[in-house]
Amino acid sequence: MSSRRSSITRYDTLPGSSLHQRVSSPLPAETGPSPTWTGAYTPLPTSPRIQPIVPSRQHEPPGPSARPETTPLPYAKLFPLVISRMSEGLIYAVIFPYINEMVRxxxxxxNKVGVWSAAAESALMVTEACCAPLYAPIADRLGRRPIILVLIFLFGVCAIAFGFVKDVWSAVIVRACIGLLAGCGVLSRTMLAELCDKSNRVQGFAVFSPALTVGVTIAPLIGGFLSEPVPRILPPSFTLFVRYPYLLPAMVSGSSGIFASVLGSFLLPETMPATLRRRPSRGEDGLEKHRQSGLRQLVSYAPFQDVIILYSLNNGVMFSWEAVYPLFAFTPKHLGGLGMSPQEIGLVLALGAFLSIFMTIFIFPLLHRSIPENQYLRLCLSAYPVAVVFFPILWGINYAAEGRLPLLGWTILVVQMVFRRFGDFAATMLDSIVMDAIPGPEHLAMANSLTFSTAAIGRALGPFIISWIFSVSTTFASPYSLGRQIVWIIMALLSLPSIWLAFRLQDTSEGDSKESEETHELMRVREETSASVNDLSIPAL
Known part of the structure; x- marks a missing residue:
């Protein structure tokens, strides 16, 4: 990297002329006329045969009167992607209110419910981590649109199939099959980035990323209130739902994926860049070599390495909360939980998700405009260990009270939700930061595959580790022993590496990204200049 960088910084020479990056012209001013442009690059010296190639005015640094305009978002084209994103959250989280009761x-x-519940939840993420990188080359070859439409449809079908399971191993296997369709998340992020540009990308992800929260918001209501519907909301004549008491929430959540596929067939265009569409003409061997070279360049790019690790760690912490919260609420008081029913758990999870939507719409943009992004990211990540502190406090209040959680407990529960949802703002920022940490747009699909795969590893390991440790903590006899609190200590410690990496990201990102932009701009100008010179007929001197 360093040798390549130094060669670009010195000189890049073309036949019959020279192009210098950010250096003063070595020629005296009277040697010939030169343009008066004062942008990033010095002009080529004049020649009787080759006229100087003046960079276009679009590369001029914007002055006070030339502010970049924001491109309007194509909301109609984004709508199927938003519904698909919502479906991902809905299908993933709909089982949370009832999975523990289902496993039992x-x-x-x-004392084994937590382990098997975590296995069912993590199986989806394990297969996602394995399969996500496979979809980038497939989408680059066949196009984004046909692949994502098929995957979203199958995503919904597999979600419905989960309602028919009758044993714990079937539950794990079906959830693993859902994870095989990881291309939904990979391609939806890729297509969103291709439908947007630099001016409106953050705005696009501000619409796209919270859709997952919307799905998680609706999911606890569906899972909590539609599970075991007979005889609460349906008469005993609905024998199908008597035999399969968790089929109704599976059908509702799975239908969202099928609906997103149908909607996308009408509204979603093909977004694959034309340059990628022309690549197969080089031949299969050349195309494969190009992809392997692009993958090596991407994984060796320092800014992307830092961001992808942070993205994985943040997903591990965030989804550990999604797994441990319903487990903590479901577990009886004497084992270290709150002893809530599935319906109460659904209500609590929905309350937290609605709070997240409110904070994302009204609080997130206000703070994003007021606080520098790197500092904002660190503050959000720091909110997670603070929120963990409230778990033993909640249990202590609930254990001392008779009956249900008292008013003081509900107040502390809401305060904890605010801190936790403030931490979730980091996910929205990281979705946009990943797009700015790649060497070039040709790496977009592969970058999304890798980030989705590493995020799936975090989503699989985080919930499983925390749920397993929670199950171990219930084996300690004394409710006030340190062993009962070990899960919260470890959960707080797992939040610290993300904060450290966010500090490191601030130290390295600005210089590396600025130098990367300069390098890619220089290479682009070189290619344009080379093409112009090659088109000229230059007689021999």
């Missing part, structure tokens, strides 16, 4: 109904002992 299969005959699993109470």
């Amino acid at each position: 109904s299969f005959g699993v002992a109470d």
Whole structure:
């Protein structure tokens, strides 16, 4: 990297002329006329045969009167992607209110429920991590649109199939099959980035990223209130839902994926860049070599390395909360939980998700305009360990009270939700930061595949580790022992590496990204200049 950088910084020479980057012209002013442009690059010296190539005015640094305009968002084209993103959150989180009760109904002992529930939740993420990188080359070859429409449809079908499982191993296998369709998340992010540009990308992700929260918001309501619907909301004549008590929420959540596929077939265009469409003409061997070279260049790019690790760690922490919160609420008081019913758990999770939507719409943009982005990211990540502190406080208040959680407990619960949802703002910022940490637009699909894969690793390991440690903590006899609180200590410690990496990202990102932009701009001008010179017929001197 350093040798390549130094060669670009010195000189890049073309036949019959020279192009210098950010250096004063070595020629005296009277040697010939030169343009008066004062942008990033010095002009080529004049020649009787080759006229100086003057960079276009679009490269001029914007002055006070020339502010870049924001491109309007194509909301109609983005709508299927937003619905698809919402469907991902809905299908992932709809099982949270009832998964523990479902696993126990299969005959699993109470002290093993947390382990098997985490296995069912993590199986989806494990297969996502393995399959996500496979979809980038497929989408580059066949196009984004046909692949994502098929995957979203199958995503919904597999979600419905989960409602028919009758044992714990079937539940794990079906959730793993859902994870095989990881291309939904990969391609939706890729297509969003291709539908937007630099001026409106953050705005686009501000619409796209919270859709996952919307899905997680609706999911607890669907999972909590539609599970075991007979005889609460349906008469006993609906024998199908008596035999399969968790089929109704599976059908509702799975239908969202099928609806997104149908909607995308009408509104979603093909977004693959024309340059990628022309690549197959080089031949299969050349195309494969190009992809392997692009992958090596991407994974060796320092800014992308830092961001992808931070993205994985943040997803591990964020989804650990998604897994441990319903487990903590479901577990009986004497084992370290709150002892809530599935309906109460659904209500609490929905309350937290609605709070997240409110904060994302009204609080997030206000703070984003007021606080520098790197500092804002660190503050959001720091909110997670603060929120963890409230878990033992909540349990202590609930354990001391008779009956249900008292008013003081609900107040602390809301305060904890505010801190936790403030931490979730980091995910929205990281979605946009990833797009700015790649060497060039040709790496977009592969970058999204890798980030989605590493995020899936975090989503798989984080919930499983925390749920397993929570199950171990319930085995300690004394409710006030340190062993009962070990899960919260470890959960707080797991939040610290993300904060450290965010500090490191601030130290390295600005210089590396600025130098990367200069390098790619220079290479682009070189290519344009080379093409112009090659088109000229230059007689021999």
